[in-house]
Amino acid sequence: MIIQQYFTEGIAHSSYILSGNRTCAVIDPRRDTDLYVQHARELGVRITHILETHLHADFISGHIDLAERTGAKIYAPKTAECDFEHIPLSEGDSFMIEDMKIEVLETPGHTPEHISYIVADTSRGEEPVALFCGDTLFVGDVGRPDLFPGRAEELATKLYHSLHEKILSLPDFCEVYPAHGAGSLCGRAMASKRTSTIGYERLYNYALNIKKINDFIDILTNSMPDAPDHFSRCTGINKEGPLPIKRLVPIKALNNEDFVELAGRKDTAILDIRSFESFGGQHIRNAYSIDLNSNFATYAGWLIPPDKNILLVTDNYGQALEACIQLHRVGLDMIEGFLEEGMFGWVTAGLETSHVPQISIVELHRKITGVSDLVIVDVRSASEYENFHIHNSINIPVHELRERFNELDKNAEIALMCGSGQRSSMGCSLLKQKGFEKIYNVAGGMTGYAAAGYGPECPRCVLPWAPFSDSKNTIKEDA
Structure with a gap:
């Protein structure tokens, strides 16, 4: 049994390959799926299973892209009532991947439909060896239950029971593989370490050591960080099944004249992804400034209206491509093009700019x-x-x-x-x-x-x- 973790900076998301000798599962995949396909080839295995723990709120999942590329079946919570073809899973369901037995726990709380996957390597023993817990349990934290308006106390109650009656019944040596790490807004106080064990979290996770359910509910429903705008959009997109990236219109290189024409439309947003120093020196009027080297995907999902066609201002073509990948991760797919000659071409053409000292x-x-x-x-x-x-x-x-x-x-x-x-x-x-x-x-x-x-x-x-x-x-x- 091989477990490979993939940590995506910016959205602080962890996805996994769970591999045997011939086949493997990908757990909670991100939308740009090349790395899973490439690594499966390096391992000499086929991707046969795609396992989703829940309907992710902070990013667009890659389950549809990966299923189309590999023919693998998608497994998802039954209570999510997903619109795409999948195998629905409920508490007590189990299946095998070679010698690995995967059992399903229903662990609602972060979201209403959440499930977790318990893995036993039967070639060595019957005890649970790994837990893929999505956003129920993190290293040093637990999933926030306040993302659904009017349901925070209800979900916090369910989260408490999911943790204390199910997750903490696993043996201390069972390894914990969460879907997020430090930097994610799906929790409040995640540690920078990306994996853990049940025993370690039992001892040192602040939330697991809140013994009274009323105290737990109070702490987990008050003074939480604000949730970005795209959190409420991504859940629905993931339930419906996102449009595969290969079907999106490729980004276009735009000359000054075309850029000016498109920028004048009401359905357009200009997104300047250069450094804040560059933006301050010269920028196109009404542009959003979101530095590609910042927490770009999260703030783009938070600030850019999702119904706008996006025009990019970059330093080079490579930046434009990277920006597209990150924008797709948060469901911003309407990317019209980028300014081919950049701001140098813009100012030397005598076009109007603004600046910020x-x-x-x-x-x-x-x-x-x-x-x-x-x-x-x-x-x-x-x-x-x-x-x-x-x-x-x-x-x-x-x-x-x-x-x-x-x-x-x-x-x-x-x-x-x-x-x-x-x-x-x-x-x-x-x-x-x-x-x-x-x-x-x-x-x-x-x-x-x-x-x-x-x-x-x-x-x-x-x-x-x-x-x-x-x-x-x-x-x-x-x-």
Whole structure:
């Protein structure tokens, strides 16, 4: 028995190959499936099973693509009532892959239809050796139960019973293979380690050590991080069966004239994926700024309207291709094309641009310690802000700027900051779309602010997947 894990950065997703000598299963596959096909060939096995633990909310699954490519059968929860051809599974169902016995547990809580797969390698023994638990149990955390409006307490209750009456009945040596790791918003405090054991989680997982069900429900339904917009869309797409990538229209290289024509349409969104420094220097008006080197897929799914045709502004063709892969992962399939000659070709053609001044940490410090009416808007999450922020700054998480921009004065000088400059550049692009002109992006963000010696180090900025903290540090500046 061979277990191979594939961790997808950005969405912090783990998928797996469970292989015997001749055949294998792929568990919770991502949408771009080449790596599974290639690795199966290297192992000398055929992909015969595709196992889904639940209807994923944070990404589009690759079950349809992989089934079409390999002829493998899709196994999914019966209660999901999926619209595509599949083998529905319920509690107590089991099947064999060579010497491996796979048993099904119904483990609702993160989602109503969730199942987990228990694996025994019968060539060695009958005891469970591996658990593919999807988003029920993570390393250091459990799946959030608050993604379905009005059902948080109900699902938290089911999650408690799934964990304590089913998952924790497995032997301590049973290995745990979750569908996400640190950086995912499917939980709150995942550890950076990507696999574990039942015994270790029993000892050190904070959620498993909440013994009273009412306390468990309270903690798991309050103060959770905001869920991105695409979470509510991906579940439905995965249930219906996403359109295979090979059927999507290939991205087109657009000259300036074609780009201008398409950009003028109401059904179009311009997405600039260059660095925040490049965006600040010159960008096309009304463009969204989402740095490809940031948590790109998540923020694109969060900020880009799903009904818009997307025009990309990139540094090169390779970036455009990578952006397409990541956009497809969160269900943004309407990608019209990319600006072939880039911003250099745009400005040398004499076309209109906009810009966002970038200010350094030292310059910011001078402004807020001198005579200045500068308004600082901190676009990090509420938990990051509470942990570490500049005195008198305003906290509006970046995604909330879409609606809360009217809380700000368009005539005021506004500096946006985050942990590094990437999310604040996203925020600048949103405010520019709303008619704000006197805005600055703070390059380096709170990470640079701490490095310059103006305040303590922020663990959430340095290590974005660090567990949430209750401690609060406010940096106060003397006027």
